[in-house]
Amino acid sequence: MRIIVATHNEGKLVEIRRILQQDLGELADGVELVSAGSLGLPDPMETGTTFEENALLKARDVASRTGSPAIADDSGLIVDVLGAAPGILSARWSGVHGDDGANNALLLAQIADIPDAHRTARFRCAAALAVPEGLATTAAGVADNADTTPTAYAIAAQYVQTGDMPGRIIRTPRGEQGFGYDPLFVPDDQPGRTNEHGEPLTSAEMTPAEKNAISHRGKAIAALMPSIERLLQ
Template identity: 50%
Template sequence: MSEGPVSLPAGARIVLASHNRKKLVELQRILAPEVEGLEEEQIVSAAGLGLPDVVEDAVTFEGNALKKARSVAAATGLVAIADDSGIAVDVLGGSPGIFSARWSGRHGDDEANNDLLLAQLSDVPDEHRAARFVCAAVAVHPDGRELVCRGEMPGLVLRERHGAGGFGYDPLFVPDDQPAGQALSAGELSPEAKDAISHRGKALRQLAGRIGDLLG
């Protein structure tokens, strides 16, 4: 939490509790059109307000998301939205899971995380490389009211990177929910195509459908 009062832009209504620039763009892109009466400029970020990042030390996606959103809602007096997400690989017992962003030991090092996952699955046959992206998205009002939603995107892990789009494990993951004959990685999908089927898109659309009461 910040040391003193947080200076808020005029008209701000929602704070996104994230410092991941690529995730912030995705959150704004998905959320703004889904909430009636909400303009994109009314959605601000914790990073843009100078708030410190929150240590994600909970043991579930929901727990980490709530920890971030509660901290930011308390610091700003606005409704805070946060998510926590990761990839869960079947043959790894659901790992990396909540440790996805720091699987290699260095938080946010996408290249190292992808390299380690590829090495761990190097001898796993294609038919056993099933995985899913999981996202818990939450909204927290300063008065203590909370919403929690969850979305999943099933698919499989490739043997090498494909595509330069997205972030995290996107270049290694092929979602199941694609048109017949299409097998693009999440890193090859357009932002709009990815949003339509992604774990984060599903969770945020659920959240958007329920957030009106929190915004008043």
């Protein structure tokens, strides 16, 4: 069955694919996971005021356009001393969507004078699944022939779950893995090893498996997994 991930970020697609393969086991062999960007679908306006609203908005938009089930997530960084900002504006905090370097630089400048003990933060993710009309009771594979015309397919069911990854913001980026604010974020949960300088790992210093085991996205998608498994079965 084709499942479309409502994103234009190929890095996010890779991460979600790893999570599904890890959690679904053999069922993952029956899933063709593709991104909305690779299909030329538009990126919908994120008009929600919460992560949950935006995740559902994106999943419903893709499912209604294609007739295929769609997974979407909306995630961001919540910095306690900034009153939960950047929050849903995390990807465009500097004013340009997806400019990780500018977003990181602005965040560091905003909390430059904050003592280490008060640089607490958390990543939060809402993951949503939207199922078009008929797929909930139809054999797997029906959606493989779906096209990308703007026909409005009715939504039969929708689900949303959330997950958090608490940690803190450091002062200098470290690591080459991940994306977004990962080089600045040290999760509270650590994989039992340190970096070459004996420091706790940032999200960007962890292997994909280490990060998925504790990540906000991994937790949210794991909570969504029973709904995905029912769809595949």
